Amino acid sequence: MTTALPETPADTVARLRATFRTGRTKSVEWRTTQLRRLRAMLTENGPDLAAALRTDLGKSATEAHRTEIDFTVREIDHTLDHLADWLRPEPAPVPAHLGADIRVWTQYDPLGVVLVIAPWNYPAQLLLAPVVGALAAGNAVVAKPSELAPATSAAVARLLPAYLDTDAVAVVEGGVPETTALLAERFDHVFYTGNGTVGRIVMRAAAEHLTPVTLELGGKSPVFVDRDTDLDVVADRLARGKFLNAGQTCVAPDYVLTDPETAAALEPALARAVEAVYGADPQASSEYGRIVNERHFDRLTGLLGSGRVVVGGDSDRTDKYIAPTVLADVDPKSPVMGEEIFGPILPLVTVDGLDEAIAFINDRDKPLALYVFSETEATRGRIAAETSSGGLGHGLPLAHLTVSDLPFGGVGESGMGNYHGRYSIETFSHRKAVLEKPLS
Numbered sequence: 001m002t003t004a005l006p007e008t009p010a011d012t013v014a015r016l017r018a019t020f021r022t023g024r025t026k027s028v029e030w031r032t033t034q035l036r037r038l039r040a041m042l043t044e045n046g047p048d049l050a051a052a053l054r055t056d057l058g059k060s061a062t063e064a065h066r067t068e069i070d071f072t073v074r075e076i077d078h079t080l081d082h083l084a085d086w087l088r089p090e091p092a093p094v095p096a097h098l099g100a101d102i103r104v105w106t107q108y109d110p111l112g113v114v115l116v117i118a119p120w121n122y123p124a125q126l127l128l129a130p131v132v133g134a135l136a137a138g139n140a141v142v143a144k145p146s147e148l149a150p151a152t153s154a155a156v157a158r159l160l161p162a163y164l165d166t167d168a169v170a171v172v173e174g175g176v177p178e179t180t181a182l183l184a185e186r187f188d189h190v191f192y193t194g195n196g197t198v199g200r201i202v203m204r205a206a207a208e209h210l211t212p213v214t215l216e217l218g219g220k221s222p223v224f225v226d227r228d229t230d231l232d233v234v235a236d237r238l239a240r241g242k243f244l245n246a247g248q249t250c251v252a253p254d255y256v257l258t259d260p261e262t263a264a265a266l267e268p269a270l271a272r273a274v275e276a277v278y279g280a281d282p283q284a285s286s287e288y289g290r291i292v293n294e295r296h297f298d299r300l301t302g303l304l305g306s307g308r309v310v311v312g313g314d315s316d317r318t319d320k321y322i323a324p325t326v327l328a329d330v331d332p333k334s335p336v337m338g339e340e341i342f343g344p345i346l347p348l349v350t351v352d353g354l355d356e357a358i359a360f361i362n363d364r365d366k367p368l369a370l371y372v373f374s375e376t377e378a379t380r381g382r383i384a385a386e387t388s389s390g391g392l393g394h395g396l397p398l399a400h401l402t403v404s405d406l407p408f409g410g411v412g413e414s415g416m417g418n419y420h421g422r423y424s425i426e427t428f429s430h431r432k433a434v435l436e437k438p439l440s
C-alpha cells in the first residue's frame with residue numbers, strides 16, 4: 001500500500017499555477033460558478049460554521065451569522081449582481097495627437113495565484129471575503145486560515161474543497177512555519193489581514209518576488225464625542241460597536257476623546273447602555289463573546305488598571321471572560337493607551353475641545369477607523385479634512401465596512417490597499433491598458 005505524501009507549498013502553488021495557465025479560471029462562467037458554490041457552502045453549513053465560531057470565540061449564532069456567514073453571503077450576492085458590469089472593458093478618450101481610427105481602453109486581467117492569510121477574530125469572514133474577490137477576479141487561490149481559531153480553520157479546510165474547484169482553490173492550515181513556507185513561494189498577490197509586525201514580515205517576503213501586497217492591519221481607532229450630543233444615543237451605539245465579539249474587531253472604537261463635562265455625563269450613559277445590551281451579568285448573556293485565548297486574556301486584564309472602572313472590570317480566566325468595561329480618568333500615557341486594545345475595554349480620555357482632539361489623533365499612527373459623534377457640520381467637516389484614517393464613521397461605528405460599495409482598508413500603520421465589491425476586483429486584477437489601430 002502506498003501513502004500519498006502531503007503536498008508541499010511549492011507543489012500546491014505549482015498545481016494551482018498549472019490550472020491558471022489553462023485559462024479555466026478566467027471565464028466569467030467559472031468565476032460565477034465558484035461564487036455560487038461558495039454561497040452554497042455557507043448557507044448549507046451555517047450551523048456547523050456557527051458552532052465552530054462559538055468554539056473558537058464564544059460567538060452567538062446570531063453574531064456568527066450577522067458578522068461572518070451572512071456578511072460573506074451578501075458580499076457574494078453583490079459581486080454576482082455586478083460582476084459582468086465591473087469586468088466590462090472601459091473605453092478611454094483618444095488624445096488629439098493620435099489618429100481618429102484609434103481605440104483605447106482598459107481591461108482587467110486576473111493576476112494568477114494569490115495567497116490570502118487570515119486572522120482569528122472574524123476567522124470565516126476575513127478569510128472568505130477576500131477569497132470572494134480573488135475568485136471573482138479570475139484567480140487561483142491559496143487560503144490560509146488562522147491557527148488561533150482552530151475549529152473554524154478545520155471547518156473551512158473540510159468544506160471549501162467539497163464545494164470549490166480543488167485544482168484552483170487550496171486551503172493550507174497551520175501557523176508560523178506553514179505560513180513562512182508559503183511566503184517563500186512566488187505568488188502574484190498576497191492579501192494579509194492581521195497585525196503590523198507580521199504585516200512587515202509578509203511584505204519583506206513578498207518583496208523577494210516583487211509580489212504586490214494588500215495589508216489589512218489594525219490600530220487604535222478613536223472616537224470623538226462632541227459636547228451637546230444625545231449621550232444615550234452615543235452610548236448605545238458605542239456599546240454595541242465596541243463590545244461586539246468582545247471588542248476583538250479591527251474597526252472597534254478603541255478609545256473615546258471628549259471634554260471633561262461630556263465624559264462625566266457619558267459615564268453613566270455607557271453603564272446603562274452596557275446593561276441594556278448585555279444585561280446585569282454579561283457573563284450569563286448568550287450574546288456576549290469570549291477572549292480568544294489565555295495569552296490575550298492576560299494581556300487584556302493587565303490593562304484594566306489603567307483607569308477608574310465605570311462599568312465592568314471583572315473577569316474569569318477559566319471562562320476567558322472579561323466584562324464589557326469602561327475606564328475613566330485615563331492618562332494618555334497609561335498602558336491601555338499604548339497599544340491597540342483589541343478587547344472589551346473602552347477608555348475615556350479627556351481633551352480640551354476639538355483642536356486638541358484633532359492634534360491627539362494626528363500625533364498618533366493613522367487609524368483604521370475614526371468615529372465622530374457631533375451635531376455640528378463644521379466639526380464633522382474639520383475632522384474629515386484635518387485627519388487621515390482608513391475609514392470615517394459619523395454617528396455609527398463599524399457599519400461602513402458592511403457597505404460592499406465602499407472600499408475597506410487602512411492607511412499608514414493601519415494598512416495599504418483595500419477590498420470589498422468592485423474594489424476587490426481592482427485589488428486582485430491588473431488593469432491593462434490596450435490600444436488598437438486598424439492595419440488598413
Ligand code: NAD
Binds near residue numbers: 249
Ligand atoms: P493572527 O495571530 O491570527 O495572525 C494573522 C495571520 O498571520 C495568521 O494566519 C497567522 O498564521 C499568520 N502569522 C502569524 N505570525 C506569522 C509569522 N511570523 N509569519 C507569517 N505569518 C504569520 O491574528 P492577529 O495578527 O493577532 O490579528 C489581530 C490584528 O489584526 C489586530 O491588529 C487587528 O486590528 C488586525 N485586524 C485587521 C483587520 C482589517 O481588516 N484591517 C481585520 C481583523 C484584524
